[in-house]
Amino acid sequence: MKMIYDVEDKPKGGALIVFALQQMLAIMAATIAVPMIIGNGLTPAAAMFGAGVGTLVYVLFTRAKSPVFLGSSFAFLGSMASAFSGAATMNLGMLGLVIGSVGAGLVYVIIAAVIHKVGVGWIDRLMPPAVIGPTVAVIGLSLAGNAVGDLQNSDVVVLSHTNYAAIVCGLITLFVTILCSTYGKKMIRLIPFVIGILAGYASAALCTVIGKAADIDALKIVDFSIFKNTLLPDGHFGLKSIVSVPDMVFKHAVKGFSDFSGSYLVTVLVAFVPVAFVVFAEHVADHKNLSSVIERDLLRDPGLERTLLGDGIGSMAGAFFGGCPNTTYGESVGCVAITRNASVRTIITAALGAILFSFVTPFVAFIDSIPSCVMGGVCIALYGFIAVSGLKMLANVDLNKNRNLFTVSVILVSGIGGLALKFGKVEVTEVATALILGILTNLLLSGEKEDGESPE
Numbered sequence: 001m002k003m004i005y006d007v008e009d010k011p012k013g014g015a016l017i018v019f020a021l022q023q024m025l026a027i028m029a030a031t032i033a034v035p036m037i038i039g040n041g042l043t044p045a046a047a048m049f050g051a052g053v054g055t056l057v058y059v060l061f062t063r064a065k066s067p068v069f070l071g072s073s074f075a076f077l078g079s080m081a082s083a084f085s086g087a088a089t090m091n092l093g094m095l096g097l098v099i100g101s102v103g104a105g106l107v108y109v110i111i112a113a114v115i116h117k118v119g120v121g122w123i124d125r126l127m128p129p130a131v132i133g134p135t136v137a138v139i140g141l142s143l144a145g146n147a148v149g150d151l152q153n154s155d156v157v158v159l160s161h162t163n164y165a166a167i168v169c170g171l172i173t174l175f176v177t178i179l180c181s182t183y184g185k186k187m188i189r190l191i192p193f194v195i196g197i198l199a200g201y202a203s204a205a206l207c208t209v210i211g212k213a214a215d216i217d218a219l220k221i222v223d224f225s226i227f228k229n230t231l232l233p234d235g236h237f238g239l240k241s242i243v244s245v246p247d248m249v250f251k252h253a254v255k256g257f258s259d260f261s262g263s264y265l266v267t268v269l270v271a272f273v274p275v276a277f278v279v280f281a282e283h284v285a286d287h288k289n290l291s292s293v294i295e296r297d298l299l300r301d302p303g304l305e306r307t308l309l310g311d312g313i314g315s316m317a318g319a320f321f322g323g324c325p326n327t328t329y330g331e332s333v334g335c336v337a338i339t340r341n342a343s344v345r346t347i348i349t350a351a352l353g354a355i356l357f358s359f360v361t362p363f364v365a366f367i368d369s370i371p372s373c374v375m376g377g378v379c380i381a382l383y384g385f386i387a388v389s390g391l392k393m394l395a396n397v398d399l400n401k402n403r404n405l406f407t408v409s410v411i412l413v414s415g416i417g418g419l420a421l422k423f424g425k426v427e428v429t430e431v432a433t434a435l436i437l438g439i440l441t442n443l444l445l446s447g448e449k450e451d452g453e454s455p456e
Helices: 013-038 044-061 074-085 090-118 121-126 129-141 144-151 164-183 192-214 224-230 249-259 262-294 299-322 330-339 344-357 361-369 372-392 402-416 430-444
Strands: 070-072 326-328 421-423 426-428
Touching: 013 044, 013 070, 013 074, 013 192, 013 330, 013 344, 013 361, 013 372, 044 070, 044 299, 044 326, 044 344, 044 361, 070 299, 074 090, 074 262, 090 249, 090 262, 090 299, 121 430, 129 262, 129 330, 129 372, 129 402, 129 430, 144 164, 144 372, 164 192, 164 372, 192 330, 192 372, 224 361, 249 299, 262 299, 262 326, 262 330, 262 372, 262 430, 299 326, 326 330, 330 372, 402 430, 426 430
Parallel strands: none
Antiparallel strands: 070 326, 421 426
16 A cells, blocks of 8 residues: 555644644544543543653654554553552552553563564464454454444433434544545545544534434434533633643552552552563554555564564553553554555654643543544444455465465454453453464464375
């Protein structure tokens, strides 16, 4: 896929800002969803700040050669919940998030050191296109249910029947994005998500106004009450209604040392460290996918050891500020693929924007108010592109060979079927499970002869 802006290219002025905003919108909903799910004092603004810092760390370690944004990782949701459930106080729970993220990040550092010594050739042998291709497809397809679920969600009221108004607003978002990406001229073609989200938001806002006026619950899609959070406690508008400092996790974590114990340390590390090995497998798949999009092998340049260091240490930084371990985002990769803008300068600007806007209360409120149906419409395209990019990796794979045929089949069915495994507090996601089964199948059939017959 020919990039309009390649990795080293530098979009100018206003164009760069709009491109960065598009990246932010693509990843922001998921990034702020993690702290909202966990609660316990975590805030979307701090998560935005942490994601921005984590992304800058990643760019630094990868020598500005890998165009992807880091956001809050859903893989660690169970681990994060364990940090709070095992804590006597909220401050200790915050400390647990930082310690757990450092432990998980150190796993990446150790693996990176091993790769630096032995190289990445073993990964190519262990994870050939017949393994990575369908795994990347599963990453996109496993999220399909989330996209469709969001498409039908109004955020304001829960109906006992399908909310067709929400679906229409989501489809408006999707089709405007598609039309801008396909037929748009110049700048419009490069920012289809910005235009699509704004069009979907406008239609949802119009439906909400009509719904409130006519008292029709099905039309109440946008939760405008979120903007009340920008007001001061006395209900008035003031400086803090515009600018406020995010409630950083490290401020609470420092206070948690008074309740810290050895048993709690073990509890946190057991919850976080094993998940890091699972996310490592997804890290490889994500970077293989991004490599196919930008037509550069990121596992060799800047090198898997550098992407791992950037992801691991970026995750530590993200948790230190926002409490949420970070990871490379498929939504960001999908945005690069659809817009054909692989400029790392865009990623850097988006990271700086996330840091800056985390202090701007109305912006945080606006992001929080974007209806699920609108983001669902965008994600149908984003997740679909991830799935298709994985299937494209199979173009040169000979599926007449049993080794390839069974490997691809096992990965697709187990991944799409949602085969996730749980061992105590450690959960192996469906993507990681599918990848592991695919690797085992590929190794099991490694003795197949060229003509497809089993060896004697």
